[in-house]
Amino acid sequence: MIKKSLKQYCSEIDLWDTWMNNYKKYVPLFIKEATTKTDWETWDEDVFKEFFERSNGQCVSSLKQGYFTKNERQQIKEHWNELAPLLKKIADSQYHPLWEVYQEIKQWIRRFTSQDRKAATNRLIASLQPNLLCTIVNEDNLWELFSKLETYTTVEHIDFVGGNWFINSHKISNLFQKVLQPQDAMDIVTYPWQVLEHLRYIQGEKNNTNNYIEEKKELIEKNYNLILTGAPGTGKTHLARAIAKAMEAEYDFVQFHPSYDYTDFVEGLRPTPPDNNGNIGFERKDGVFKSFCKKALNSKTLNAIDNFNECWDKLINILNEQDYLQIPLLSGKSSFRLELNVNGDGLTNRTYENNDYSKDAWIHGMSKFFSKEQIYNVYRGLAGVPSGGHDNYRKAIIQYMIQNVGLLPYSKGTELFDSNKKFVFIIDEINRGEISKIFGELFFSIDPGYRGRKGLVKTQYQNLITDTTDPFYKGFYVPENVYIVGTMNDIDRSVESMDFAMRRRFAWKEVKANENTGMLDSLGNLKDGIVKKMNRLNNAIWNEETNEGIEGLSAAYHIGGAYFKKLELYLNEDASNLKEAYQKLWENHLRGVLFEYLRGSFNAADNLKMLEEVYYSEDITNDGVERQ
Template identity: 25%
Template sequence: MSQLVNIYTFLITNRKHLRQSWRNEYEDIVTRVASLRAELAKDGSYDLNSPEIYITATFNDKEDLFNRLFANTGNGVSSNGRSIFSGNNRSNLINDPGFLLALKNLIVDPSFKNHNDFEIIWNQKLGQNNPVLTNRTTAACTIDVTSTVDSGKFNQVFNWLIQKNLIAYSGGNTWYEKNKFVVAEIRKVLTNEKHYDVFWCNIFYWEMYENLANPFNLKKQLVKYGAPGTGKTYIAKEVSKLQFDIWKTEHATNKETYDDVHKVVQFHPSYSYEDFIEGLRPVLDANNQAQLQLVNGIFKTMCIAAGKWEVDVAGLTTVGKLHKTWEQLTVNDLLPFKEELKKSHWDYIFNISNKTIKVTEAIPPYFIIIDEINRAELSRVFGELMYCLEYRGVNGAIETQYNQLNTKQTGMIKLGGTYKFFVPNNLYVIGTMNTVDRSVESFDFALRRRFRWEEVKPSIGLLKYHLQSNRPNWIGLAENLSKLNEAIRKEPLLGKDFCIGHAYLMDLGYATDTTITEVRKLVWEDSISPLLEEYVRGTGRESEILETFVKNFGV
C-alpha cells in the first residue's frame, strides 16, 4: 500500500494549493450539518421545521438549509453534475412531512439505512432518481464517504484500486457500502501522513479519478482552452509531470527523467509541416558545404523516442513469433524473446517484479505540449497526423510525404519495404489555446473531434490561496477580480471567454509595503486596462464599458 502513499503525495501534498478552496468549502458544509445535528439531538421533539434548531446552528432557516444542500452548482461537497433541483422540486419537498423526516434522520444518523430511505422517498415524492443529489446530501452529513458522488466515476476509481491490488473487496455493490469500505481502507494507509486529514482523504479519491482511473489516455490528445492568464500552459506541464512521476514511482525509479519524455513547442503562423513532422533542410557536410537533407521535426523525433518499444514488438509480430495485440501483451508474454529484445530500453521492463503487468503500463508516458496550438495553419502542419491521431500504433502506420527520402537514421519503422510513420500509444499531445484569439477558426471540425476539450477558468480560490501565502495584505484583490469577471461575463459584447485570468494578479513585482489600494491601481494600469481596451476597441462603447469595469475592479 506504500504506492497509495506516493500517489497521495503527488496528488494532494504537492498540489494542495489547487484544491485548498474546495477543501475549505467541503469542511464548511460538513461542519454546518454537524452543528444542525447537535441541535436536533438536544430535544427529540425537534424537527427541521423547529425554529429553535436554527438559532445557534449555522443555517439561517430551513430555506437556507435547502439552498446549501441541494444547490444547482456546488454545495461544498461537489457540483450537481447534470442533476437539477428545480423550483418545483423545492416546492414539493420543503414542506413535505415525509421528506423532511427522512432528511432529518439522515442528518442525525447518516447510516446505510437512512441513506437508502432518503433515496426511496426522493423517488416517491419527485417520481425520479437523482443519485448525484442524494449521494452528495449524504456526503454532506458524513465524512465517512467520499466527495465523489457520481456512482459511475466512483466505481471507475474503485475498480482501478482493485485492479492495482490496492484494495480487496467482497461487500455489497451499492455506492454507500463501497464508499464506507474504501474510505476506511485509505485512512488506514494515510493516517500517519503529515499532510493528511479526513477532508483531504476524501478529495484524494476524486483526484485519483481525474488523474489515474480516468486520465486522458482514453483520448490521448487534448486541448486546454480558456481566457488568457488562467495558467493553461502551466497546468499542461504540471499534468504531464504528475503522470510521469506516478509512472516512475510505480515502475522505474531509476529510469528516465521528466526532461527525457517531454517537449514544449509554440505554434505560430509560419510554423509548417516541415518543422513539425519532417522536411528538407540545409545541413553542412564534412566539407562545410550546405546540402539539402531530410530532417525530422520535433513531433516525429518524439514519436521515434516514444515508439521504440512498439517498433521492437512489431518486428516479432511480423515474423509470426507473437500473436497478441500490443494492448494485450504482458511482460510474461515477452520473456521468451528476452535475447531478441536485448536493448537498454527493455532492461527495466524485464526486471519488473510483477510479470503479469501489461507492457502498455510498464513503458513510460511521453508528452508534447503545443502552446498556442490554434495560431498555426493546423491542417498544413499536421498533414498525415490527422489520420495517425485517430488510428494510433503500428497498425495505423502510413507513408508520409517524404517517405522515399527516409533512411535508417530518419525513418520510424520499415514495413513492406518502405518507411512508415505512426503515433505511439504512449505519446500524449496537449495543446493550449486562448479562446479570445481571432485564430480559433483554424481548428476545423475534423481536428476538433480528434481532441478532448478541457476549459480552464479563472480560479479565484487559487488566487486567494496564493495571496494568503505570499501577500496576505493584498488578498482583497481576489474579490476585486471576481467582481470584474462577473461584469465581463454580463457584458453582451464580451462574455466569459474575455474574463481576466488569475495569473495577472499572481507574483506581482511591486514592493511588499505597497498598499492594496496602490497595487490595485497599478495592476489595472499596467496589465488589465490595456487588455480590456483591446477587447472593446471599435465597439463604439469603449468609455462606457471601461468605466463599468474599472468600478467593478474597485479602482
Template identity: 30%
Template sequence: MNKSVVILYKYLIHTFQAERKSWHDAYEHITKAVCTIREKLLEEDSKKINDPSLYGESLAFESWEMFLDKMFDNRPNGVSGIGQSIFSDEMRKNARHNHELINILTNLIKDPSKNNHEQFANIWNQVFSKNNPVQTNRATATCTLDVSSTVDVGRFNEVFSWFVDNKYVEPYTGGDDWYSRNIYLVKELRAKIDTAELREGELPDVPVDNYWINIFIWLAYENIANPFSLSKQVIKYGAPGTGKTYNAKKICQIQYSFWKKTYGLESEVEFDEVFNVVQFHPTYSYEDFIEGLRPILKESKSQLTLVNGIFKQLCKEAGKWEADLYNIDPNREFSKWTVEQVKQSRLEKDKEYWKYVLTLDGETKVKDILPPYFIVIDEINRAELSAVFGELMYSLEYRGASNAIKTQYAALNDASTAVLTVNGIGKFFVSHNVYIIGTMNTIDRSVDSFDFALRRRFKWEEVHPDMDLLKLHLDEYNKVWSPIVKSVTALNDKLEQEPLLGKDYRLGHAYFWNLGYNKDLKENDLRKRLWEDKIGPLLEEYLRGSGNNGLINSFKTAFGLK
C-alpha cells in the first residue's frame, strides 16, 4: 500500500471535513434519491424517467420537472457545480418533452455504463446543438459513485495525471476519456484507502466512505495537484473579499503538512521556518526583498553591512541541499540525485539538515523529498515590481544552482549571505523547492505594474466570489440567513453589468463570512444591517467622484431593499 495516499486522504479530510460536510450530505442526498428512482424504473421496465408515477410528495422528487431542474440546476446540485455551462429555460423546456433524450436519460439512470454515458453526451449535443461535458458528466456522476464528483474534464485530467505521475496509484493503460479514467482512479483509491490505516498516526480518525473518497479527489486537485502544477510561482487575482490570501496560506500549510507526514517525520523543519508572508507597498524596494546595505552597530560604531532581504534569506535556507550537491558535482543534474547517491558521495553527512534525508529509501529522488518553502506576497501589484525583483526576473525562469547568478552586491557577499559560494564568489539562485504566491485585487489600478516579461513568469488564477461556499457556510452557521446569498448574487450581477464598475467590483464571500450579529436577527433585518454597515459605504466609496451616486439606489434595489 502507498502510505502517502492514506496520509494525504487523512490530512485533507481532517482539514476540510467541517467545511465540506454540507457538500458530503448534499451529495449523499441526491445520489440516494436518484437510486430510489432507479429502483422504480427497474421494477417496471416499461416506465420512462418522465412517468408521473415515479414522483410525489413522499418520494425522492415531487415531479419530473423537479427532477430535471435538480439534475441540471445551474447551481451545485449536490454533486458539483457546472462552471460556465448554463441550462437555459429554453433547454429545460425542450428537455421536458424530447422523447429521445428522455429514453437515453432513462437508460443512463438504470445503467450508468460507459456506453450509456456516451450516448447521453451525444444526444445532448444533438438536442441542444452544444457540447456541455460538465453537464453530461455531472449527470452520470449523479447516477453512480463509481465516477468522481470532479466533472470538469480539464481539472480531472490534471488531478488524474498527478496521482499517476506521483505513483499514488498503479500505472494506467486504459482509454483517455473522462469516464474510463474516473472509473480507474476511484477504484484504485478505494482499494488503497484502508480504514485500519486511517486510524494510525497523529491525526484524529477521519470518516471514510465513497462520498468522501470522491470529494477527496477534488480536494487533492484544489489543494495539492493544481496550485503549483504549471508553475511554482502563482498570482491569485480577483475582486476584494474572495479569500485570496487566506487560501494562499492554507495551500502552503497543506503542502507542508503533506511533505511532513510523507517524508519529513524525522526532520526538525517546522512550518514557521518554511513560510513567509510579506505585504508589498509603493515604497517596498529591492533592498527589502533581495539584499541591501543596512547600518549595523558594531563596537559602538555604525557600519554599513550587506543584509539579505526576506526572499533571498528564504532562498538561502531552501537551497542549502541543492547548493551542497552542486559543490560536490556541478555537472550532475540536481533532479537526478538519489538518496543512495548522496550516501555514497563525499557529502559532510553530519550536517543536521541532511540527517532525515539519509534515513529515506535509497532510490528516492532528493528533489522529491526536500521541504517546500513558501513566500506569500500580499498585494503584490502595489510595489514597483521590476525594481523590487531585480535579478529575480532571470532566476524565476532559470531555477537551480546550475543557473546561479551574481547580484548587484555580489562583491560584498560572503558565506553568511550568499545562497551559493563557488570559488569564493557569492551567487544567488532560486531552488526548485521554493514556491511564490502573489495575491492582488484587480480593482487596484496598480495592476499595470506587471509588465509582460513578469506576467509570463507566473501562472495566473482568477478567484471569483464563491456564493455556493457562502451558502454552505450560512446553512451551517444560521440557516435563516441563507437567503441573503441570493441578494448578494443579484447585487454582484448588477455590479458586473454596470459599465462604470464591472466584475472587479463584485463583493467577495469573505465580506459575509464572520457576521457578528445576533443570530435571532431576521433575514430582512440582516439585509438592512449589512447594507448600512458594509455594502452601502463601500459602494459609495467606489462611486466617489464619478458623478453617478444615483446608482446606489439601483444597487440597493438589486440587493432586495427599497
C-alpha cells in the first residue's frame, strides 16, 4: 500500500466549520470563567451549560454515552469549590502540560462517579487547554488514530503510552500543529477527529475492495477456471492479478492474439543450432502453459536441488568477458577450447586452421555445438541428445561448472502430494485468439472435473518426449493446483467468438465500471468527483436501472475507470488545472472510443454531441467537488 503524508490527508478533508467556530466561540470563555470563578453558580449560565452540563453536541467532543449521569453532575457541583482551584491551574497553563494536576482531577472526579468516566473527565480538561490536548477524548478512538496513522501515513512511529490519555493526546496535538503549522491551534482542532473518520472511510473502501476481490477468489477456487468480462477499461486484468495475489499464488501472464497458436501455448517444434555439418534441425519445446504446469508440479517436491539456471548464466558471463575457456576432459588426457556460439546463448568447440584462433581461421562445418538444454539433460543424468554423441564434452562442462561457478549436484527430490501452493495462469484478451486451435486436446484437460491425472491426454508431439523424468512423459494433464483466469470484452468486433463447449468450462463474472474503482485511489480527493462523472456518462450510454439509453448500445459499452485514470497524465502537481485535464481526457481518449461505439449507428453525430454535453454538464471546481 502506498502511504501518503499526514498533510496530504488533511488537504483531502473539508474542514468542519460549524464545529470549529463553536469551539473558537466557547473555549476562550471556558478558560476565562475557570481562571476567575470559584463557584459554578457564578459562571455564565450558557457557558457553564456548554462546558459541563451538555453531553451530546458539545463544542469540544460529543459524548452520547459515557458522560456523567445527572446524579454525578450534581455531586460534582456540590463540591465544585474543591475542583475549581485545579481547573484554574490548567486554565492558567496554556503552553505547559500539568501531568500531575490532570491525574489529581481524574482521581478527584472518580470519588463522585459510579464508574471511571474517562472520556467525560478527559473532555473537561481538554476544554481548557486547546494548545496542548486534542479533541478525541475517547481513549479507544485515540489509540485507533495512532494505529491508522502508522498504517496509512508516512508519519514516523509515535509511541502510544497505554493508560495515559493525557500524554497520548498531547502527542497528537503536537503532531498536527507541527504538520499544519497554524497561527492559532484552535484553527485545526477538528483535524484529529476528521482525519480519523477519513482514514476509517479509506479503510472501509479498502475493505469493500477486499470483499470484492474475495468474492472472485472464492469463485475461481470452486470452479478452477474464471473469465472476467466487461466493458473496456474496467480493470479486468488488474483484478485478475489482484485475485492471484489474494490467493497467495504464483502467477504468469500471456495475451492471446490472432496469430497465437498451439505451439506457443502447449508445445511445438523449434529450430536447433546447426550441427557439425551446418544443418539445422528441429526439437520439441514446451509452450508457456505446459511449462507453467510443470512449475506447479515441481512445487510439490521436497529437498530438490537444481541451481543450473543461475550457474549457466555465470558461465555465459565468464565467456563474455574472456572469449574462451580451456576445459579438461574427464579422462584428464586432453582439453578443449570452449566459446560462445554466434548468438551468445549456447556453447561451441570450434575447429581452427593451424591453431590460428582468429575469426578468419575458423573452419565452418567442423564445430561441436552444445545448447543449454543439452547440458541440462546431462546435468540431470540423461543423454544430451538421443544418440549421446559428444556427451564426454558436456560432462566436462558440467564438471567445470561444479568446480568454478558453484553448480550443485542435481537431486530430483521427493514428490509431495499435499502441497497447497497455488498457481494462477492469466490469459488476457482470451477471445482474441482462436481458442480451439490454441488449446487443442487441452480442451478436455482444463475441465474442472478432469483436473489432475484423470485428465491425462496425449499431446501432438508426445512421441518426441524421450526424457523419462519429464512429469508429462506419459501424457499431459493440468495439475490440481493450477487455476486459469481469462479476461475479455464482448464488444470487440474483430475477435473470435468462444464456442459454448468452451464457455461451459469457465465460470463467468462481469466486471462493471462502477464496481471496480479502486484503480482511481491514486487520484486522492478527486476520486469521488471522477466516479460521479464516469457514472453520469455511462448512464447516458445505457442506464441499467431504467433500461434506457442509446439504441444499439448496452452496459457492455460503458467507459471503465482505466480511461479516467489517464487524468493523471494531464494534471499538474496541485490539480489546479482539473478543468483543462478533463478537456484533454475527452479529446485524446474518450471522444475516439465513443465515436467507434457509435460508428454507423442511427444519429451517431447527435448522440456523440449528447454524450459530450453530459460529460461537461456540471462545473468542476479545482478541489474535485462537483457543483450544480
